[in-house]
Every structure is written in C-alpha cells, then in structure tokens.
Amino acid sequence: MILVEEGQSPLIVCLPHSGTDIPNAVEKRLNATGRLQADLAWRLERVFDFHGELNATVLRSSISRYVIDLDRDPKTPVSAANDPARALCPATTLDGKRIYQEGEEPGPTEIEQRSLLFYTPFHKALRHQIDRLLRSHGKVIVLDCQSMRSHIKGVTDNGLPIVSIGTAGGTSCDPDLRNVLVGSFKGLEGFTVSVDEQIKGGFITQTFGRPERGLHAMTLLLAQRSYLRHESPPFEPDKARMARLKVVLQDALTRLVDWTSVSDASTGSQSQHQNQPLPVDVPAQDETAAEEPDGAIASDEPDKAEPAAESAAETPEDLAQDSTDGAPEKAEAIPVDPKSLPRVSSAQTSKVEDGPVTPLLVAE
Numbered sequence: 001m002i003l004v005e006e007g008q009s010p011l012i013v014c015l016p017h018s019g020t021d022i023p024n025a026v027e028k029r030l031n032a033t034g035r036l037q038a039d040l041a042w043r044l045e046r047v048f049d050f051h052g053e054l055n056a057t058v059l060r061s062s063i064s065r066y067v068i069d070l071d072r073d074p075k076t077p078v079s080a081a082n083d084p085a086r087a088l089c090p091a092t093t094l095d096g097k098r099i100y101q102e103g104e105e106p107g108p109t110e111i112e113q114r115s116l117l118f119y120t121p122f123h124k125a126l127r128h129q130i131d132r133l134l135r136s137h138g139k140v141i142v143l144d145c146q147s148m149r150s151h152i153k154g155v156t157d158n159g160l161p162i163v164s165i166g167t168a169g170g171t172s173c174d175p176d177l178r179n180v181l182v183g184s185f186k187g188l189e190g191f192t193v194s195v196d197e198q199i200k201g202g203f204i205t206q207t208f209g210r211p212e213r214g215l216h217a218m219t220l221l222l223a224q225r226s227y228l229r230h231e232s233p234p235f236e237p238d239k240a241r242m243a244r245l246k247v248v249l250q251d252a253l254t255r256l257v258d259w260t261s262v263s264d265a266s267t268g269s270q271s272q273h274q275n276q277p278l279p280v281d282v283p284a285q286d287e288t289a290a291e292e293p294d295g296a297i298a299s300d301e302p303d304k305a306e307p308a309a310e311s312a313a314e315t316p317e318d319l320a321q322d323s324t325d326g327a328p329e330k331a332e333a334i335p336v337d338p339k340s341l342p343r344v345s346s347a348q349t350s351k352v353e354d355g356p357v358t359p360l361l362v363a364e
Contacts, residue, residue: 010137015060016070017041034099042235071202166201166219172209173216184252
C-alpha cells in the first residue's frame with residue numbers, strides 16, 4: 001500500500017525503504033536470511049513522525065525492498081539480481097548473502113508484475129505530489145530518506161557516518177541548499193557527516209533532481225546506530241537516541257523549508273514555476289547510471305541498465321502525464337496485500353479502499 005500524508009510546505013519526505021510487508025507468495029520462498037530483512041530502513045517512519053509540525057508531505061510504501069527496491073532504475077535487467085548495487089528485485093543482501101531458497105528467485109514475468117503492483121504506483125504518487133506542490137511554490141525539495149546498518153561487510157567496512165548526504169555529485173540540488181543541510185549537522189557532538197562519498201544519491205534523487213527548474217532532490221542516509229538500540233533483530237528503537245536525532249532533524253528540515261522562501265524572495269522565481277506541471281525529463285535508458293547500494297562507495301564507471309523484460313512496467317518517464325488545470329486528484333492508494341501498515345492518525349491517506357486484495361502471482 002502507498003501511504004501519502006499531504007502537507008502544504010515545499011518539502012517532500014520520501015521513505016522508499018521503510019516498508020516491511022512481503023506477500024505470502026514471496027515470503028514462503030525466502031530462506032532464513034531473507035526473512036530477517038536486515039537491509040530495511042527499520043523504524044525510520046518513527047524518526048520523521050514530526051513532519052506535521054513542518055507541514056511537510058510524507059510518501060512511503062508498506063512493501064519491503066526485498067520484494068522490490070523503489071529507489072532503483074526500473075530498467076535494470078534480471079541478470080543484475082545478484083548485484084546489490086543495481087538489483088530491482090534483489091536476490092541477495094547488501095553484503096551478498098542469498099535471501100531465497102535454491103531456485104526460488106523471481107524471473108522476468110514476476111519482476112514485471114511486482115513493478116506494476118508496487119513500483120509504478122509509488123513513483124506515480126511521488127510525481128503527483130511534486131506536481132501539486134510546484135503549483136504553489138517556486139521551489140520544491142524531495143528528501144529521499146534512508147537508513148542502514150553501520151557496518152556491512154564489503155559495503156561499509158570502515159563504518160558509516162551518522163549522516164551521509166547524496167546530491168549526484170552536486171547536480172541534483174542547488175549548492176546552497178546542500179550546504180544548508182550539511183551545516184545543520186556539522187559541529188554537533190557525536191555527529192559525523194559525509195557528502196557524495198558513501199552515497200551519491202539514489203535513483204529518486206538522480207531522476208527528480210532538476211534544480212534549474214525549481215526541483216531539488218537529495219538523499220539523506222542515517223546510520224541506524226543513531227536511533228536504534230541494536231542494529232539487529234528486532235531493531236528496537238533507543239528512546240534517548242531517537243529523541244535527540246528528531247530534534248536535530250527537525251531543525252535541519254526547518255532550515256530547508258526556510259531556504260525555499262528566502263531564495264524565492266531573492267530571485268523572484270516563484271512566478272516562473274507556479275502552476276507548472278512537473279518539469280522532469282527522465283534520462284533515457286542508455287543515459288541512466290545504475291545506482292550503488294545505499295551507503296556503498298560509489299563506483300567511477302556505473303554500468304548501463306537494460307530492460308527487465310520486453311513488456312516492462314511503466315517507468316517514471318511513462319508516468320509524466322501533465323495536469324494543466326484544476327486541483328490535482330489525490331494520489332491513489334493501492335491495497336496489495338493483507339499485511340498493510342496501520343492507518344496513520346491525523347493523516348490524509350489517499351483513497352484507501354477496503355476490498356479484495358490484489359494477489360501477487362508467481363508466473364514464470
């Protein structure tokens with residue numbers, strides 16, 4: 001299910017890896033390692049539950065990244081399933097351990113179906129929210145929020161900084177905005193910060209970051225030691241750590257929202273973007289760089305992505321349906337599995353419908 005809590009400020013908090021649900025057709029084929037789901041952004045939705053005070057929009061999915069990674073290129077080939085740096089429907093953990101029983105990995109047909117059920121609705125909802133806010137604000141910020149374990153063999157051998165920020169090498173947002181976010185953490189006791197080192201920004205950041213058109217995107221990766229008691233099952237939150245992190249993050253995100261107002265006032269750019277649909281030209285297949293594993297050191301020569309199947313699911317480019325007049329419709333909420341997240345109090349959840357569950361079939 002896609003959950004959207006709409007706010008009116010120019011900030012979108014996107015949580016692509018906080019979902020934990022795995023459809024039964026997939027779960028019964030996972031091995032013990034897969035069922036642990038160690039690579040999720042555990043409890044991250046609790047970290048950002050102050051978003052209402054900023055009037056920010058939050059977008060998240062209930063589906064586990066082991067089912068499909070919502071921050072990957074949808075055109076990644078099936079052959080990349082064992083490459084945690086690229087896999088759309090991963091067959092291994094970030095440190096290369098198998099998550100499926102022998103011979104139970106998804107093939108092209110199942111990957112296409114997962115894309116249609118989970119990936120396409122999420123990106124459609126994200127694009128809808130960006131369109132909505134660009135009509136009201138001269139600048140919109142998409143913050144792709146993630147978290148991961150501090151030490152993952154072969155990925156973060158030297159340990160993960162508390163905060164890692166990715167801006168696609170400085171191209172996905174205004175440099176001043178990046179500096180505002182970085183400056184929010186520097187000098188704080190116990191906080192370490194890296195920029196475009198551990199991560200360079202996921203597919204969401206690379207795709208939607210168009211600062212010259214008023215759309216700024218950044219990836220914010222948190223080390224889970226900053227808010228969890230232990231970075232292992234049951235991934236229990238540490239109340240004191242989480243409380244401190246929330247205070248720091250609320251200050252950081254407040255500065256981001258303030259930046260949009262100050263920069264608009266100084267440049268007069270709001271009128272240029274008001275009432276304009278989402279101005280994103282999604283990179284063509286041969287121009288799109290494959291993404292590194294979240295928190296992994298970025299490679300200098302990214303691989304090119306190929307179509308996952310001849311009849312691939314809609315990509316963000318296919319979803320660029322401009323809406324030019326009137327108020328936009330609410331983003332659809334897609335009930336896909338009985339394991340849905342609980343309804344969020346005081347949230348505007350878009351068209352959550354009770355009814356028959358859409359099954360995930362395995363057809364190879």
